[in-house]
Amino acid sequence: MGKKMFVLIVILMSISLIGIIAVQLYWINNAVESRREQFKNDVQISLGSVAERINENERASLQKKYQGILENTVLADEAQIKNFLFQEIDTTTNEKFTYGGTILEENFKMPTDFLDNDSIIVKRITGKNDFFQSKLIKGPDNLFSSIDEKRYSFTSRLKSIEKSEFELIFKEFIQTKPIHSRVSNRELNETIKDELQKRNINLDFKYGVYSNDGLATKLKSGYYTINKDDSIKYPLFSDGEGNPEYLLYISFPFKNKHILSGISNILLLSLFFIFIIIIAFSSSLYQLTKQKKISEIKTDFINNMTHEFKTPIATINLALDSIKNPKIISDNEKVLRYINMIRDENKRMHTQVENVLRISRLEKNQLDISKSVIDIHDVIEDAMNHISLLIKDRNGTLHTHFEAIVSEISGNEFHLTNVFVNILENGIKYTVGAPIIDVYTQSTNKFFIVKIKDQGIGMSKNVQKNVFDKFYREQKGNVHDVKGHGLGLAYVKEIVEKHHGTVFVESEKGKGSIFTVKLPLI
Known part of the structure; x- marks a missing residue:
């Protein structure tokens, strides 16, 4: 649906609603004056x-x-x-x-x-x-x-x-x-x-x-x-x-x-129908806005996904063409290098597809999240090991401030590890220059609290409201300075909520972000 058509539909619906309400109120006023x-x-x-x-x-x-x-x-x-x-x-x-x-x-x-x-x-x-x-x-x-x-x-x-x-x-x-x-x-x-x-x-x-x-x-x-x-x-x-x-x-x-x-009965009935009309109009307008937003996000997602797949596919094709070359096929070392390149690019595409499928299964409650007693400090350290090479490659630093006295929770170690990996990767991707990340933990009577602070580019208030939505990315269209599909933080929110916790972000443009995860203790 085009923007002009969407605006026209909203205007026509608004005029109709205002007209219906005005007629009802005019009738009610006449009835009261008559009485x-x-x-x-x-x-x-x-x-x-x-x-x-x-x-x-x-x-x-x-x-x-x-x-x-x-x-x-x-x-x-x-x-x-x-x-x-x-x-x-x-x-x-x-x-x-x-x-x-x-x-x-x-x-x-x-x-x-x-x-x-x-x-x-x-x-x-x-x-x-x-x-x-x-x-x-x-x-x-x-x-x-x-x-x-x-x-x-x-x-x-x-x-x-x-x-x-x-x-x-x-x-x-x-x-x-x-x-x-x-x-x-x-x-x-x-x-x-x-x-x-x-x-x-x-x-x-x-x-x-x-x-x-x-x-x-x-x-x-x-x-x-x-x-x-x-x-x-x-x-x-x-x-x-x-x-x-x-x-x-x-x-x-x-x-x-x-x-x-x-006229109380008729008056209440009329007011009830006015209320129903307002609710129906608000719901329709909300759904229209939501569907338009989802349509734009999905279009943006397809563009990003196409770009993400385009590079590994091109790399695989070049590697295959190179292997076909008679001079290279006889060189076992080069063939092995090209085969490893094909495997890495294939693994990369598989990871992207798996992320999309994981979110889909999570929405349909088809993702198996078995829980056991785990030490959340161990989970955070495991996640830090996963991204240590990325930090090192960017000449960044990662500091820990573990102050939580109690750290045992009931949760799924695999998915919670992915949660902290996604947040840490965001801190690396959205930082210009060497990333500096601090991880803080603390505990209260009921919750274990993790705060991951970066010194990246930060985000505006509007971005903070939508950052946990599926397919949402601050960069739109074919701008791919930061790779991704807008699924990482949506996955984070879904997993944390499945563990009966909450996640939110505090950020200021140009001053970095702080992601806070609260998980209930045993």
Whole structure:
């Protein structure tokens, strides 16, 4: 897959994922907003029913009071006069309310010119209302006396003497009383609760009643304060012109829980599918990236393997051509030298193939790793003997610092020897000039620790992350200044992990590397 095609696929997949998630989130938001509006409408309807029930209760209470007045009216000779006096005393504030009313009904004749000297009988009804408000205090003689008096008089023209006229008069009177005298906290709370339950709203709520100019009244739950962004309001009482006298505010501390409860199952399912889509997209993207990386590494590996085999094959062909020469075939010494050369090159190719097959078998758990009790110091010394000639050939030095007190572990001597040989060879191959390598050992309560330090070219942070991957090499393409296939450290990691240990590298560009191997003690 080309780089442009890979980038295009990733972009298209990303756009699709973002679009799907955006649509899901838009749907979820719409569903939540719809539930929120429905909840608000249900509360508004409930508060409307609350206001209607409270008005009905007040109207019924008034009817009981003026029913007696209607039944005890007095008739006049030429007019019907209905007089009544209504008084109430508020024991809490020591206020006395006195309301007096007179309704006069008169019948008289009005002559007309357009009929045959007939006259029309006209009924005229007039009324006069007087209202007194007094505040009473106890005087020195324990008698009540008035300290404040207000009088309101007005005359209104009425159409007929029915209960509605008296209801208007009493309504004017009741509006002069404070709202906590008209409805109690308990009645209001129970009414609100009952109306909300009728609409399946079983939530804790807080309420408060405020006057039209924003002043708080005594009708409230606890220390309620208005939060206009989170409260729902509804007019509680109205004046004669239909304008609201008071506003009832109500809020629900746990309304979000109620709003989400109706769509919680669908919401969780939608979020679950979004999560699945993200996981699937991430996995696909990871696999695509991984496969692209593996493809590049394998291509690089094939190039390196081809180059590695090219030299020994060419050498073998030249040796065979030389042996065919009649002058050389009769020279036993030269023939023997060419035969040894063919054998060495063949052995070299065999070693390369064996490394590849070893990694393959190790991945498939087909490699036999039998374990026994071994002294890891002996294993390290054996590995050092294997690379001693390489060190000597490069005029390098190898120092040991064996400080581990306990060195016996359960492991496979052959494979662990190869592990340390590979690490030591890396220190030699990636050093410019004479290699200087130090080997340190130490032991803890649970682990045997080996540190192999070189003073080579080092490696960058990115290389350190990938150095134990199969086929990975810092040099790419056909650059073969350092021979190898990127299998040595992958083999090291696999063998160490098979021994339940860990291996990692610390390095800095131009300052060498330190490979650390931790193996569990017996």
